[in-house]
Amino acid sequence: MTDFQTEKSLVRDYYAALDAPDADLNAVMNQYISADYLWRGFHPFNEQTSGADVATKFWHPLRQSLTHLQRRQDIFMAGANTLDHGGTWVVSMGHLMGLFDHAWLGIRPTGKMAFLRYCEFNRVENGKITETAMFFDIPHLMIQAGQNPFPPQTGAHNIQCGPQTHTGLMFDAQDPAEGEKTLAAVDYMVSDIKTWKGGREEPLVDELRRSWNEDMIWWGPAGIGATYTIERYAEQHSGPFRAGFKDRIFNGHICRMAEGEFGGFFGWPNLTLEPTGGFMGMPATHKPADMRVIDVYRRGGDKLTENWIFIDLLHFWNQQGLDVLGRLPTARD
CATH class of the missing domain: 3.10.450.50 (Nuclear Transport Factor 2; Chain: A,)
Incomplete structure (x- = not known):
């Protein structure tokens, strides 16, 4: 080891x-x-x-x-x-x-x-x-820079804080048992969310409570925003996200790891999704497109409690025919 x-x-x-x-x-x-x-x-x-x-x-x-x-x-x-x-x-x-x-x-x-x-x-x-x-x-x-490329967010994006515990800089060796607990919590969440196929019989908040603490924070990317508590996460991101797509395909991850109370993964791409309209205020395109995502987590107890998300939204919308950077006026130094 x-x-x-x-x-x-x-x-x-x-x-x-x-x-x-x-x-x-x-x-x-x-x-x-x-x-x-x-x-x-x-x-x-x-x-x-x-x-x-x-x-x-x-x-x-x-x-x-x-x-x-x-x-x-x-x-x-x-x-x-x-x-x-x-x-x-x-x-x-x-x-x-x-x-x-x-x-x-x-x-x-x-x-x-x-x-x-x-x-x-x-x-x-x-x-x-x-x-x-x-x-x-x-x-x-x-x-x-005052050039917001997207409609108003469902979440908030003021600042993106680090961990509430200030324990994320693990320059020293960590207890392997803690990393195993974190990896188990991440693996459970990934496996559980993959059961969603576009409809559900249980309330979304009940599904989320299997993996997340009540005071969870989801630090989403600009264009979506951050949200706090299970109920607001369901209302401000997870619910609108699920409602805005169909034919969700999970492509897997390239790396998934953990150390101490923190863990994460990335894919290239993680997901392939077909927009049906409404997500990020955009219309339906009915064109499947890829999402490249990094997720980093902090575990609190046996469940996940903070999540930092990086989604290549410029790449995703570019596949839908929206070149965000190409629409910018010529910048002057």
Whole structure:
């Protein structure tokens, strides 16, 4: 049994080098990233197959736009992937904060502090990072710049807090038994929700209570928003989500892991869904489309109590014919 400290140390060293103000990004990538790398990022970045490409297409432009960039982590954990894809993965979640001084992806700069909410899964093998899934909430940055691309949300999106317990930064080794409890709670929830096929005989809140504590918080992405307590989650997200789709297909996950009271997973894509109208205020399209999702959880007792969600909504709606970034007016620095 491993305590994952070697893998954690490598990723922490990578972040220290990557986040340095005078970082030589290509040199950082050469040192920490494997030659056969696979990086999965949100639209419009999608899949990249080298550290050099990630540096050139993502990190260089982002750092030029969000100057004095600073990583503010809320969760840091590691664990063995329990799925067939395998591997040891290190997860970081939080915000990248900087001064939004220059346009990025056509989003106009504000000259003020801005936060790019992110979650990153890194697979570590033989002293290198071989795979990454880095999901980030671009619409939230757009809202900060006064360019909200979506209709009013069913939930709230003010700030996205870290864990209520402030115990998410697990730089030290954790009790494996606690991780096993968390993984069991996540696995139960995933298995239970898969029984939903578009209709149900029991009230939604009763279904949710099997997996969630009453004071649960669901920290959803911009465009949907966050919601608090089982009843409000059912009213403000889960109910509208289920009502807005049909023919839900679960495609599975690439990684599912846990450490301590925290766990998470990601897929590429997780779900395929057909919009029937109403979700996020959008009309029915009757075109199946994929959702790429990261979920990170905190367990309280035997059930789940906090959930941070990253959904690539730009990719999802792009498949429906809505190019959100393409609709932006030309931004000026």
